[in-house]
Each structure stands twice: as C-alpha cells, then as structure tokens.
Amino acid sequence: MRLVIAKCSVDYAGRLQAHLPLATRLLVVKADGSVLVHSDSLSYKPLNWMSPPCTLQSSEPDDEQREAGIVETWRVTHTKTADTLVVSIYEILHDSDHELGIDPGLQKDGVEAHLQKLLAEQIEVLGEGHRLIRREYMTAIGPVDILATDAAGASVAVEIKRRGDIDGVEQLTRYLELMNRDPRLAPVAGVFAAQEIKPQARTLAEDRGIRCVVLDYDAMRGIDDSHTRLF
Incomplete structure (x- = not known):
C-alpha cells in the first residue's frame, strides 16, 4: 500500500x-x-x-x-x-x-454471523435449486460469506450484511473479479444479501449485475410469520 x-x-x-x-x-x-x-x-x-x-x-x-x-x-x-x-x-x-500482506478478513459476530449461519441452512431463500458449497470460502483477499450453486449448477458468491451499503457492494465486486479468474468457479454470479439494503447500494449492485436479496431475520429464525402479520 x-x-x-x-x-x-x-x-x-x-x-x-x-x-x-x-x-x-x-x-x-x-x-x-x-x-x-x-x-x-x-x-x-x-x-x-x-x-x-x-x-x-x-x-x-x-x-x-x-x-x-x-x-x-x-x-x-x-x-x-x-x-x-x-x-x-x-x-x-x-x-x-507499506507491505500489509494477506488480510484474514473480518471476523463477524452477532446478528451478521447468525444471518450467515441461517442462510447456509436455508440456502433456498436465494431461490429454488440453490445448493450450499461452503461458508467462508477463502480467496486471496479474504473470505466470501457463502459459496453456493444455483439451479443450473453455476457458482454463486454471497456477501451478507446487516445493513447493505455501497462498501459492501464494492467488497463483493472485488471478490467476484478475483473468483471469475478461476476456471474452476467461473462464471460466478454475485448476491448481495442484507436485512436492509440502501437505495444507492442497490443501484450500484444492479448496475454491476449483482442480485440483491433482503433477508427477514425473524422469519429465518422461525419466530415471525410474515403471512400472519397485519403490517
């Protein structure tokens, strides 16, 4: 640097x-x-x-x-x-x-880590036919939260945030650029998943071909039924 x-x-x-x-x-x-x-x-x-x-x-x-x-x-x-x-x-x-070396990546805790665990267990939230490959898939610049495949068997990299902003989209973009150089994975599609995604982040993600998915934390934990809510 x-x-x-x-x-x-x-x-x-x-x-x-x-x-x-x-x-x-x-x-x-x-x-x-x-x-x-x-x-x-x-x-x-x-x-x-x-x-x-x-x-x-x-x-x-x-x-x-x-x-x-x-x-x-x-x-x-x-x-x-x-x-x-x-x-x-x-x-x-x-x-x-300054030579910083390879960063091990952010060690997540709290809700964000729980979201990752829940999504790995309920990978179908991303769409029918999705299959989990592994959590914390390591790249040269840090771990991708989830590596999965879609119904067609194509690779999908998922970045998970509590609140999705532009920085999260940039982070996923860097992972995708690196992973798409690997012939074993390419082509790799991106999914930006969060409880809340800011409009600017959604616009940037969609402009880069990254799909946005809003996660319902309570529903995924099984303590909230969205079908019986009045609001």
Whole structure:
C-alpha cells in the first residue's frame, strides 16, 4: 500500500463528472489497484476513488501545468468503463510504501454471523435449486460469506450484511473479479444479501449485475410469520 499526503486537485470523468479543488489530501494506492482520495473528515469514506481493474500512470507536467504549479499528474483509468480519475499534485508532503500482506478478513459476530449461519441452512431463500458449497470460502483477499450453486449448477458468491451499503457492494465486486479468474468457479454470479439494503447500494449492485436479496431475520429464525402479520 502506498500512502501519499499531497496538495492536489482531483477530476473524475466518466458516467459522472466531479471536481475537487486544490487542498491537502491523503492519496491511497492499494495492492488490488484501487486508488482512493481522502480528506480529514467523512470518517472512512473517500472523497473520490477508482475501483479495480484500473491502471495508474504518473507523468511529469508539461510547460503549462508547470507554470500552474503542478509537479506530477496521476491518471487512473478504469479498464472496463474507461472512466478516468486525474490527480494534479502541487506538492508532496509525505510518500511511503507499506507491505500489509494477506488480510484474514473480518471476523463477524452477532446478528451478521447468525444471518450467515441461517442462510447456509436455508440456502433456498436465494431461490429454488440453490445448493450450499461452503461458508467462508477463502480467496486471496479474504473470505466470501457463502459459496453456493444455483439451479443450473453455476457458482454463486454471497456477501451478507446487516445493513447493505455501497462498501459492501464494492467488497463483493472485488471478490467476484478475483473468483471469475478461476476456471474452476467461473462464471460466478454475485448476491448481495442484507436485512436492509440502501437505495444507492442497490443501484450500484444492479448496475454491476449483482442480485440483491433482503433477508427477514425473524422469519429465518422461525419466530415471525410474515403471512400472519397485519403490517
């Protein structure tokens, strides 16, 4: 992982247009190829980012850019969509590389872990003909909650959350990109399963061909009958 603190401006061009004016920010380049632009606010959320597969090219400024004070330009291009993230760097305050190694993944507890167990036991919630292969299927970047097959025998990777947001969709996207390189599994479809899925997350998932499934925790535990509810 490369961490760069720099005075920079950022422009995103593609399905949407966005501009971040000159300011001091944290630039994160991860081993999976993703590039994230952070400020000292918004908690864990980046101001802008580019998800893999993408390429990063660094170049020295031309005469016009040099006169404007730019010392380096990053152009990050998404391989599939051709969207671009252009980072114009005016000053580098810190630049370091760190080898983090393989992360074992989040150890889940509470409701989320119980949801995984229940869904594994009731895999037909995903649809008739689905069959469980295993829970916590390990990949090089962490474990997929559930690996299953559908009625046609095709592989299905399932990511489970209590509340489904964009970060969960991004996480599943990374798993799918990796798993679809494995000829033993490919093609692998994705299912994003949660008790509640935010509209933005649903839109992003469906745009990427990922199916969303809302899980009824009480019904799966057998303590709530949705057919006898008044509301």
